[in-house]
Amino acid sequence: MAEEQSNGHKWTMIVDADKCTGCQACVVACHAENNVPVSSEDEVIRGRAMHWMRIERYWEGEYPNVKARFLPVFCQQCGNAPCEPVCPVYASYHSTEENINIQVYNRCVGTRYCGNNCPYRVRIFNFWAPRFDAPLEQQLNPDVTVRSPGVMEKCTFCIQRIRRGREQANIEGRPLEDGEIIPACAQACPTDALVFGDKWDENSRVAQMVPSERQFKLLENLGTEPAVYYLKGGETHVGE
């Protein structure tokens, strides 16, 4: 599926793996911004950790020459998403306006088909009713739905921030500026490893970073056309 430029925006994230220190600030910021419940230890052991964003850590080499590799993984907002055609109710669908993948929580019936068909396994199922231990319930974001039990959820590129930014620009009758919309993870990243923007805006930071030599896409061979680009140098790695 060739990418066609339309009137909307092509929201894109750049993940500079060379800059990532694996500090997990983005994960915490995402939980806070998107009302993602904190899973208990038992749930994590059972393989149900609820993170829209996770830092996958891989070890390379044998002791004592061990290198840690960090790979922040979240919804890749595929241009050719495997999760979309399988949903029987269109709860997972492609927004032609934002050119990202959207999960409509109130439409979801919880067949979990999308979760099976996501090669990145970034779709999270609400096995339980969401629980926020005090005082976390005091900081729920009113702009984001608290998901009911039995629905799938996933990273939305902070759609609430995108929509709010676009609506505000619309009200003020001006075009969107690059950097005006920043998802919580990118905002929280201390090393600026996450950069967000509209790839169709030629002057945006992401548009200029995408052609980088270090650029690759996760599981590119599957042809999912992710909107998340990873940057990684040949020899640089964390741990040296």
Add this chain to the structure above:
Amino acid sequence: MRRVAGLSSRQRLLFGGAVLGGVAIVVILLVIVIAQTSAADEQPIAFNHKRHAENGIQCQFCHAGVAKGPVAGIPSVEKCMGCHEYVATDSPQIQRLHGYWERQEPIPWKRVNEQPSFVYFNHASHIAAAVSCGACHGAVEEMTVAEPVVNMNMGFCLDCHAQQENKDALWDCAVCHR
């Protein structure tokens, strides 16, 4: 009647039971529908929209947030007192307002229009698109106590969105659901 008369007593009993059951179900449904549609909650102060509109007060004077952000807003007690410290102070309703003011309490208004938690509505966008307040809220200036006039469900929203120029952009689920 001939048919009913031809039935045995047991059949008649069954028939009667079925009719009674049907009537009971209809009555219960009616009660539920009426309970759902009528504004049963009484406001703490019988605020009269009509009176204020007649005196030339614009909607946005009190609901000041409407053009600036998602929420139109309910005026603070302070705002009410801005006029009512002097205006109509002898009315019993205004005395109630004074009571809240003196006790330094917010007025526990009952919500009139409510959307489910997964629906996000932005007032400012609609004001910017020149949608009049009455398009959704009805003729509030004719009402004494504000009441919902339309059923603000998805069909109602989409009816209007479908007529706009940028129909496709407004048809996106993420416009309202996030």
Add this chain to the structure above:
Amino acid sequence: MLESRATIGPYWDEPLPDDEHLARQVEHGREEHLMLDARPPAELNQLTLARMRQTGPRFWIALAGLGALTLAFFIAWAIQIVSGLGITGLNRSVMWGPYIANLIYFIGIGHAGTFISAALRLMRMDFRRPIARAAETITLFGLACAALFPIIHVGRIWKLFYMLPIPNQRDLWPNFRSALFWDMMAITTYLIGSTLFMYVALIPDLAMARDHMTGWRRKLYSALSLGWRGTEGEWHRLEVVSNLLSFVIIPVMFSVHTGVSWNLSMAIQPGWHSAIFGPFFVVGALYSGVAAVILVMIIVRKTMRFGYFMREEHFNAMGIFLLILTLTWIYFYFAEWITNWYGNLPLEKAVQAMLTGPLAPLFYLMLFCNIVVPLGTLWSRRVRTSLPAMLVIGILIQVGMYIERVLIVSGSLSRNELPFNWVNYTPHWPEVTVTLGTLAFLGLLYMVYTRFVPIIPVWEVYEGQAMQGSRRVGRAVMSTRTEVH
């Protein structure tokens, strides 16, 4: 070998030929073949109806046991709805577990019923006659149980109507591109089709029951038999409709299990994404289905004492059918396995390593049940006609095919593209309770059904017998078949 085949004494004895040799041949033919051992219709009717009304203490004990398990199933389901799917063992990578495996399994055991009935009818195979309805019934209830599983499986059962194409003011429709939607359509079509198929063949027997019963049963059967009188025109129409439905139901039958397999193979999950899955699942379904029919035949024959109707020839024929399906299934499984193994793609290898690694006990048990036992034993006619042996083989194949489905669904899912998300799956009590409970529910429905409906299609048996006879040709006695169509 089979035990005594009839409990009711012979109504009339055809005089045997004087020649001792020929007499033995005739006697043997009668013993072997139901079609040659004709009895007057009245006696067949009585035999069937009497069993229908017998409920001994064992019946009630079995009913209570199955009822208790069924109750446990519904309670477990209710708890799951209230507390959320968290009580199951499912996790973020293995989002489909035994519930989907059960869907496949129950559709599978329901598969052979209609196949035996419709395909064998079209091929004029007489051995189907006494067992057709017992087989169709398992289709009906197997499908009904299977249809429960998508409902049990989803997270928000109260929103399930979103999957139905209901016109609405929001312009929202189900996603016609989703394999789940196709599957739902196929199952619904098959359920309606096979119910109709069964009902049409049931009408003359219901009318027969009506004419022999009194009280509420008479009223029930009068209503259900739609005023059947047995005129020439009615029989003719029944024949036409049965043949038509037989032709129509076979492609639908294929579509159902193909649809189910596409739920898996349309996904890009390694271990699932395989073009062979459609026919492979159809064969797998027939395999477990025929084994299930044999189990039901044994149980019905034993508990309802239908030795007259279900004989050596039937078990032999079904055993041969099962052997053919064993070979076909092995062929498909081998083809699926060797292409993945030879292709050597890392992810397919990871899935295979999962099966031969952590899941090895289940995997080898499956191979033992599905390959070693049936392939090693079904060659022998002695085994095929021995009820205890067939009971054991049938149960083993059920176990093997169930494990196969679980391995495909959950085993594959526990391995995926990013090794960070590899996770193993263990079922928790809701899955176990629901699975066992549904099996019990199937048994319960079947048991109750056998007491309401003649489980032997008497008219079909009689029709078959009326067309058959023995004739002396030289020194041998041959069976002959009269074509009346």
